[in-house]
Amino acid sequence: MELLAFFDQLWLARLPILKGVGVTVSISLLAICAGSVLGLGVGLALTYGVRPVRWLVRAYTDFIRGTPVLVLVLASYYVLSGVGLDLGPFQAGVLALAVFCSSHVGEIVRGALQSIPKGQSEAAKAIGLTFSQTFTSVLAPQALRLALPAWVNTAAEMVKASTLLSIIGVAELLLRTQELISRTFLSLEFYFFAGFLYFVINYGIERFGKYVERKTSTPS
Amino acid sequence: MSGNLLEIRDLHKRYGATEVLKGVDCTMRQGDVISIIGSSGSGKTTMLRCINMLEDFQGGTIRIDGEEIGYETAGGVRRRKKETEIARQRAMTGMAFQQFNLFPHLSAARNIMLGLVKVKRMGRDEARAVAEKWLERVGLRDRADRFPGQLSGGQQQRVAIARAIAMNPKLMLFDEVTSALDPELVSEVLQVIKDLARDGMSMLLVTHEMRFAYEVSSRVIFMNQGRIGEEGDPREMFHKPQTERLAEFLKTSTFN
Numbered sequence: 001m002e003l004l005a006f007f008d009q010l011w012l013a014r015l016p017i018l019k020g021v022g023v024t025v026s027i028s029l030l031a032i033c034a035g036s037v038l039g040l041g042v043g044l045a046l047t048y049g050v051r052p053v054r055w056l057v058r059a060y061t062d063f064i065r066g067t068p069v070l071v072l073v074l075a076s077y078y079v080l081s082g083v084g085l086d087l088g089p090f091q092a093g094v095l096a097l098a099v100f101c102s103s104h105v106g107e108i109v110r111g112a113l114q115s116i117p118k119g120q121s122e123a124a125k126a127i128g129l130t131f132s133q134t135f136t137s138v139l140a141p142q143a144l145r146l147a148l149p150a151w152v153n154t155a156a157e158m159v160k161a162s163t164l165l166s167i168i169g170v171a172e173l174l175l176r177t178q179e180l181i182s183r184t185f186l187s188l189e190f191y192f193f194a195g196f197l198y199f200v201i202n203y204g205i206e207r208f209g210k211y212v213e214r215k216t217s218t219p220s
Numbered sequence: 221m222s223g224n225l226l227e228i229r230d231l232h233k234r235y236g237a238t239e240v241l242k243g244v245d246c247t248m249r250q251g252d253v254i255s256i257i258g259s260s261g262s263g264k265t266t267m268l269r270c271i272n273m274l275e276d277f278q279g280g281t282i283r284i285d286g287e288e289i290g291y292e293t294a295g296g297v298r299r300r301k302k303e304t305e306i307a308r309q310r311a312m313t314g315m316a317f318q319q320f321n322l323f324p325h326l327s328a329a330r331n332i333m334l335g336l337v338k339v340k341r342m343g344r345d346e347a348r349a350v351a352e353k354w355l356e357r358v359g360l361r362d363r364a365d366r367f368p369g370q371l372s373g374g375q376q377q378r379v380a381i382a383r384a385i386a387m388n389p390k391l392m393l394f395d396e397v398t399s400a401l402d403p404e405l406v407s408e409v410l411q412v413i414k415d416l417a418r419d420g421m422s423m424l425l426v427t428h429e430m431r432f433a434y435e436v437s438s439r440v441i442f443m444n445q446g447r448i449g450e451e452g453d454p455r456e457m458f459h460k461p462q463t464e465r466l467a468e469f470l471k472t473s474t475f476n
Contacts, residue, residue, distance in 0.1 A: 128335060
């Protein structure tokens with residue numbers, strides 16, 4: 001009987017839930033994409049930057065990684081407006097997550113590049129490749145494979161971290177769910193359902209990662 | 221121009237406070253096959269790596285076909301050349317490494333094609349044809365589409381040599397190319413090098429294979445503590461070493 005009531009409510013609330021999923025996916029996708037592009041730059045600076053640049057970027061990543069994401073989200077929303085950068089909750093939240101993502105991706109990129117044996121770039125140099133040619137043809141493809149598992153992990157973390165945006169009033173999946181629960185009092189059922197949806201999103205990311213891994217693996 | 225292919229004058233190389241090369245002179249003519257022997261830490265590998273600027277060096281000059289490698293002196297100031305210029309100069313030499321250093325994400329043929337396409341600006345089809353020609357020469361035509369991880373050590377090293385030779389270098393540098401191989405795989409690699417020597421390729425080899433050095437070299441250089449200890453005809457050097465050091469070294473190395 002109670003299950004029927006839940007399904008009844010679920011059907012009634014299908015649009016807000018779908019919208020919530022849409023917002024969660026948008027936040028995550030934007031943050032992961034922007035964070036990865038920024039993180040690639042961070043990783044390159046950490047690996048190949050001249051000393052002052054390296055120090056600066058190192059300070060950036062250490063600071064960001066040492067700060068709770070929630071603090072970043074709140075700071076991005078409340079503090080940035082104080083300095084004249086007035087972002088809406090959605091924009092501020094995506095910015096905070098992208099910055100957080102970039103520091104993690106930066107570390108992943110650095111680790112991947114540094115774990116490629118030195119002989120690889122020496123062999124590339126020896127046949128006369130310039131640094132940029134060596135990077136694009138020899139180092140980047142190998143680093144991509146090495147970085148992929150950790151990158152998938154970070155992407156899944158970003159989806160989970162997107163729930164923190166509910167605090168600043170972004171109507172993503174968690175906030176929609178909470179609104180629903182305050183109306184229907186079916187807390188167990190709707191939290192469980194929300195959890196299931198998050199799992200589906202992250203499972204999709206994981207499958208995608210496995211797919212890319214398989215596509216790019218080299219036979220041995 | 222002296223007509224020498226390679227001319228090294230007073231080469232000095234330091235790592236921090238340790239001087240690894242303390243003034244090395246060496247000249248080489250077209251078609252010469254020179255083996256560099258000596259105990260580990262004597263500077264032989266470092267000398268080889270200076271020739272294609274895998275190592276910077278602090279003093280002296282290296283010239284290939286009269287062209288100064290890596291540095292230029294203008295107004296009494298010695299400066300490292302631009303990176304693109306050094307990349308171009310590196311293509312004048314080819315190098316084979318102890319650890320092969322094949323690109324693991326590329327097939328044997330693609331390993332060879334990479335430099336042809338990127339540096340020599342060849343079309344893909346032409347590069348593929350050149351790659352196949354050289355794979356044929358090292359006896360691995362049928363392995364063209366295998367990846368390095370699917371090849372034995374000896375096969376990998378032969379692909380690596382083909383990769384270097386395909387760039388048509390003026391001079392080949394071999395850095396202990398058989399040291400990482402199982403004993404039964406050594407001879408197939410040495411055979412490839414012998415074939416190249418017979419074809420008139422100019423080669424500089426750092427090696428621990430004394431028998432091979434004896435057979436293949438037109439000249440042998442014995443490095444000792446960052447200097448050239450002795451050099452000359454392999455027959456004379458191996459049978460009548462002039463210095464105590466070389467006699468000592470030959471006694472401790474396997475010459476079989």
